[in-house]
Amino acid sequence: MNSLLATHYDRIYAICRRLAGNDADAADASQEALMAIVKGIHRFDGRASFKTWSYRVATNAALDELRRRKRRPTPAMADIEVPSTAPSIDSEIANRLAIDDALPQIPEEFQAPVVLRDLLGMDYAEIAATLELPAGTVRSRIARGRRHLAKILEDPGNQTDPEKRQ
Amino acid sequence: MNPEIDKIASAAIDGEATAEELARYEGDPGFSAAKSQLEVASEFVSQSEVPKAPAGLAQAQIALAMDQFRADAAQRAVLAAQPSVPPQTGAAKASKWGFPRWFVPAFCSIAVLAGLGIAAQNFSGGGDSESAADQATATTEAMESMIAADSGSDGDAIDDRMEEGAESGAAMPESTEAMSDDDSADEAMEDDAMEDEAELGFELPDLIDLDGAPFVTNETLTPSRVAELATKQPPIEPETYDRCGPEHNFDAPDGELVLVIPFTRSGEPAEVLIYDTGADGGRTALIVNERCEVLSQS
Numbered sequence: 224m225n226s227l228l229a230t231h232y233d234r235i236y237a238i239c240r241r242l243a244g245n246d247a248d249a250a251d252a253s254q255e256a257l258m259a260i261v262k263g264i265h266r267f268d269g270r271a272s273f274k275t276w277s278y279r280v281a282t283n284a285a286l287d288e289l290r291r292r293k294r295r296p297t298p299a300m301a302d303i304e305v306p307s308t309a310p311s312i313d314s315e316i317a318n319r320l321a322i323d324d325a326l327p328q329i330p331e332e333f334q335a336p337v338v339l340r341d342l343l344g345m346d347y348a349e350i351a352a353t354l355e356l357p358a359g360t361v362r363s364r365i366a367r368g369r370r371h372l373a374k375i376l377e378d379p380g381n382q383t384d385p386e387k388r389q
Numbered sequence: 390m391n392p393e394i395d396k397i398a399s400a401a402i403d404g405e406a407t408a409e410e411l412a413r414y415e416g417d418p419g420f421s422a423a424k425s426q427l428e429v430a431s432e433f434v435s436q437s438e439v440p441k442a443p444a445g446l447a448q449a450q451i452a453l454a455m456d457q458f459r460a461d462a463a464q465r466a467v468l469a470a471q472p473s474v475p476p477q478t479g480a481a482k483a484s485k486w487g488f489p490r491w492f493v494p495a496f497c498s499i500a501v502l503a504g505l506g507i508a509a510q511n512f513s514g515g516g517d518s519e520s521a522a523d524q525a526t527a528t529t530e531a532m533e534s535m536i537a538a539d540s541g542s543d544g545d546a547i548d549d550r551m552e553e554g555a556e557s558g559a560a561m562p563e564s565t566e567a568m569s570d571d572d573s574a575d576e577a578m579e580d581d582a583m584e585d586e587a588e589l590g591f592e593l594p595d596l597i598d599l600d601g602a603p604f605v606t607n608e609t610l611t612p613s614r615v616a617e618l619a620t621k622q623p624p625i626e627p628e629t630y631d632r633c634g635p636e637h638n639f640d641a642p643d644g645e646l647v648l649v650i651p652f653t654r655s656g657e658p659a660e661v662l663i664y665d666t667g668a669d670g671g672r673t674a675l676i677v678n679e680r681c682e683v684l685s686q687s
Contacts, residue, residue, distance in 0.1 A: 224458050228451045233441070240440030250446060257454035262461060322437040340403065341434035347405050363392075366399035370390065372430035 224264070228257060231274065234343060235281040241338045242285035244327045248292055249285070256284035278343075279353045282335050289331060325375050333368030340365050391419060398424040402431055 235256050240249035259280045326334055339350045347365075351358045397413075398420055400406035414420035442450075 225451060225455050228454060229447070232447045232451060233439075236442040236447070237440050240442075241434075246443060249440065250442075250450075253442070253446075254450045254453065257450055258457055261454045261458035264458075322434060325433070337434060341431050342437070342439065344435075347400075347403070362400050362405065363396055365403070366396040366427065367392070369399055369427040369430040370395050372433060373426045376429060376433055377426075 224261065227273070228260070231277050232257075235277060237342060238278060238281045238338060239285040239288070241322075241326060241342050242282065242334055243288050243292075244323045248288045252285040252288040253281065255287065256281040259284060275349060275352045278339070278345075279355065282339070282353060286331065286335065325372060328375050329368050329371035333364050333371060336361050336364040337368035337372070391423070394420050394423050395427065399427050399431075402428050 232253075236249065236253045239252035239256060240246070243249040243252050256277075260277055263280070326338070329337070335354055336350055336356075339345045339353060340347075345353065347358050347361050350356075350365075351361045354361065356364075394414065394417070397406050397410045401411060401424055
C-alpha cells in the first residue's frame, strides 16, 4: 500500500494543487485524498483502474477543499496582484502564479476536465471515467473551460463570463 | 464565439475530433480562429510547471495515510476474529461448497466403507434392506456427530447440509475425489500459514516486489512464500495488460484478498487492486499473465 501511494502521490498532489490553487489547500486536499484512498481501498471494485479511481478521489477531494474554501473568508480575486506584471520574480514562479490566478476564474465544473486534460494529458475517455461524466460532456466542458481561459488570457482584467459575451 | 465550433476545435487540438467533424469545418476561418485561441489556453495549462509537493510533504502524508490504513486493517482483523463470525479458520475452514474442509474426505471414506460393508453383506447373501439402512443410518449419524463436534453448528444447519449431501450423494465422491488429497495438503499449508499471517498484518503489498510485473495473489501468503514470489519473473507483456475482472472471466474467490502488485505499463504508473479478506482473514494468491490467465496457483 505504501508503494502504491508513493507511485501515485505526485499526480494526486498535482491534481489537488492545480484545482485548489495554492499550496496550503492542496496539502489539505491531497491528505484528504490519501485518507479516502486507504479507507476506501477495500471497497475498490476494480471496475476502473486504480489510477482512474485514485485520480477521481483526488479530484473530489480538491473540489471539496475548494467548496470549503469558498465558505471561508478569503481575499477577493481582484485584490490579488496580477503576477505577469511583476518583473522581480522569475518566469517559472510567475507562470505558476499566473495559472493559479487564472484557473480559479473559470467555473468549477470546467476546471477539473481542463486540468486532467492539459496538465495530466489524460484522454477524454479517461477523464470521463475519472469524473464519471459522459464523454460528450467532457468534450464540451474542456472546450468551454478553454474558452474561459482564452478570454482571461486575452483580457486578464475582464473576468466576465465569455459565454455571455457573444 | 460558436460553442459548437469551439467544441470541435477543442477536440481537434486533442486529436479527439472525428474525420467527419474536421471535414465539416475544413477551410472555415471561424474554426481556425477558434482552434488557435483555444490552443493558447491549452498550452497555457499544459506548459505550466507541474506542481510538486513541498519537500517532505509526500512522506509525511503517506505516513499518515499508512497509519490510518494499518488502523483500519487491524480493526477489520479484530472484527474478523469476533466469535460471532462463523468458524472459518484452521481445520474448520470451509470448502467452497460450505462444508468443513475435512468433511469431503471424511464423507468419501465413510461412504466407501459403508458401501463395502453393504456390498459384503449382499455378496454373502446376508444383506437385507434393513441392515443396509442401518449402515446408512450409522454413517449419517457418524457424520452428524463429526460436524457437530467440529463446528458446533445447530441441528438445522447440519440437516440442511446433510440433505445437500444426500441429494448429491452419487456425484459427490466423483467430484471430490481429485480434491481430497490436494485439500489435505492445502489444509496443512493453510494451518501453518495461519500462524504466520498473524505476524504479516496488512503489509503484504509492500513486501512483494515483482519488478514491475502484474501479479494477483490468491493463495495464503507466508513470509517465505512472499520472498519466493518476489524472485519470480512471470512471462508478462505489460503493454497489453489491463486488469483482471469478471469481464476477463477472472473470478476471484469471494471474500478473499486479491492483490495486484504495482507494475509499469508503457511508463505509466502501476495499478494495484486490493480486495478485502474474508471473515477468516485468510489470503490466497494466483499469478496471472496479461490475459488474466492463471500462470500458477499454489
